[in-house]
Amino acid sequence: MEGFVAQKLHDFESGKISRRGLIEALTAAATAGAAGSAGAQGSAPALKVQLVNHISYTCPDFHKAADWYSKVFNLDQVGASKSNVVLPFGKPGEQPYNVTAKDVPQTHLVIRSRDPNRPPESGLPARPPSQAVIDHICYTIADFDRDRVVAELKSLGIEDAKVPGPRTVHVLDPFGFDVQISGLASSALTDRAGQ
Amino acid sequence: MERFIADLVRAFEAGKLSRREFCQTVALAATVYAAGDAADAQSAHGFKVLGINHISYTCPDYTKARDWYTSLLGMVNTPGKDTGKRADLMFGPPPGEGGSYLLTRNADSGEAGAAAAAKAVIDHICFTISDWDEARVRAALTANGLQIGGRPGSLHVYDPFGYDVQLANAIEENAFRH
Numbered sequence A: 001m002e003g004f005v006a007q008k009l010h011d012f013e014s015g016k017i018s019r020r021g022l023i024e025a026l027t028a029a030a031t032a033g034a035a036g037s038a039g040a041q042g043s044a045p046a047l048k049v050q051l052v053n054h055i056s057y058t059c060p061d062f063h064k065a066a067d068w069y070s071k072v073f074n075l076d077q078v079g080a081s082k083s084n085v086v087l088p089f090g091k092p093g094e095q096p097y098n099v100t101a102k103d104v105p106q107t108h109l110v111i112r113s114r115d116p117n118r119p120p121e122s123g124l125p126a127r128p129p130s131q132a133v134i135d136h137i138c139y140t141i142a143d144f145d146r147d148r149v150v151a152e153l154k155s156l157g158i159e160d161a162k163v164p165g166p167r168t169v170h171v172l173d174p175f176g177f178d179v180q181i182s183g184l185a186s187s188a189l190t191d192r193a194g195q
Numbered sequence B: 001m002e003r004f005i006a007d008l009v010r011a012f013e014a015g016k017l018s019r020r021e022f023c024q025t026v027a028l029a030a031t032v033y034a035a036g037d038a039a040d041a042q043s044a045h046g047f048k049v050l051g052i053n054h055i056s057y058t059c060p061d062y063t064k065a066r067d068w069y070t071s072l073l074g075m076v077n078t079p080g081k082d083t084g085k086r087a088d089l090m091f092g093p094p095p096g097e098g099g100s101y102l103l104t105r106n107a108d109s110g111e112a113g114a115a116a117a118a119k120a121v122i123d124h125i126c127f128t129i130s131d132w133d134e135a136r137v138r139a140a141l142t143a144n145g146l147q148i149g150g151r152p153g154s155l156h157v158y159d160p161f162g163y164d165v166q167l168a169n170a171i172e173e174n175a176f177r178h
Helices: A002-013 A021-037 A062-073 A146-155 B003-013 B019-040 B062-071 B111-117 B132-142
Strands: A047-056 A084-088 A108-112 A133-141 A162-165 A168-173 A178-182 B048-059 B085-090 B101-106 B122-128 B149-151 B154-158 B164-169
Touching: A002 A021, A002 B019, A021 B003, A047 B048, A047 B085, A047 B164, A062 A084, A084 B164, A133 B122, A146 A168, A178 B048, B003 B019, B048 B062, B062 B085, B062 B154, B101 B149, B132 B154
Parallel strands: A047 A108, A133 A178, B048 B101, B122 B164
Antiparallel strands: A047 B122, A084 A108, A133 B048, A162 A168, A168 A178, B085 B101, B149 B154, B154 B164
8 A cells, every 4th residue: 555655646646646636545545455465365275164153052041141242242133933043234235344245144143042963964973072163253443442341241231351461351141151342453463372 | 545645745855755655655545545444334332343453363283274275275375474373374455454364373372271161152254266267176175185065155164173164156145135
C-alpha cells in the first residue's frame, strides 16, 4: 500500500495526475485494500481450506448453550430441531468477513445434545476416542477493546472473565468450555504462547 | 475517507507532513477503514462476531498434526511461531484481516485438562473448500490413505489422532439450509 501511495504521490508531483486524481486514487485504494489483500495467498495446493464452515458443539442441554452464545455474540438461531440448533455468524446472503470467494458460506455453530459415544453418522468406522481435543475456540469480534468486552460481559451477567493480556479475554460458557474473545489485531502473527 | 485524504494532501502541500508521513498515514487509514467497517457493525448488546480467530487443538504430538493439516489441507505454518511444542497454522483471509489459524499443541501444555473438565465437547470441525471438485477432493484424501465418510459435497475423515474432520462445499453445508 505504501508503495502505491508513494507512486501516486510522485505522479501528482510530476504533473501526471491532478490533485483531484490523487485524492480519488488514494481513496479508492484505501477502501478497496482489504478485499484485494485477501487474494494474496500464493499458489493453491490440491486442497485448501478457505474458512471454518461450522463448529459442532455437543453438550447436555443445547437450548441453554445456544441461548448463551446468542446472548454473548448476538447470534440468531435457525433450523432448530429436537436435538440441535444452528447459529450463523451473519444474515442470509452476507459474505463472511474479508472472504472474496463467492462459494464460502458464513461460519456457524451447530449446537447439539446427543450421545457422544453414538456410532458415527458419517459412515466411517467407529474409532477409539480421539486423542486430540479442541480445548478452546477464539472468536474474532468487531471493535475489540479489552475493558469494554469485560464490561459488556458483566452487563450480560458474566462475571468470571479472565484477562491474560491486552488483546484477549477468556470466559467459560455454561458447560465450562473455554471461550476466548479477541479482535482483528490478534492473529497468528501476533499470538504468543499462553494466549 | 475522501475528505480525510483531501486534508492530508493539503497538509502535505503545506509542509506539515513529510512525504514518508503522508504515505504511512494513508496506508494506516486504509487499514483502519477496513476495521472500521466492522466497528460500525458492532452490536448494541453482546458482540458482533466476524469469524473464528483460532481453534486450539491439543494432541500427543503436534508435529504430526502440523504436517497433516499443512500438507493435506493447505494450511500455512506461521513463520517464527513453531516453538517445538506448538505451531499456528493459518488459513483463510490474511492474518489481521479476518484470517484464522489452527493452534496445534502438545498435550503437556495443560490446556487439555481444562477441556476435560468441561461438559461440552467440540466433536468435529467442518472446513469449507471453495471451488469444490468432488473427484479432486476424494482423490487427495485417498492419496493420503484416508477412509472417506459422509456424502457428496460433505465428507468426513479422521486426522492422525482420530479427530473427526469434515470438508464441505457451500451447498451441502450452509447454515441456512440445515
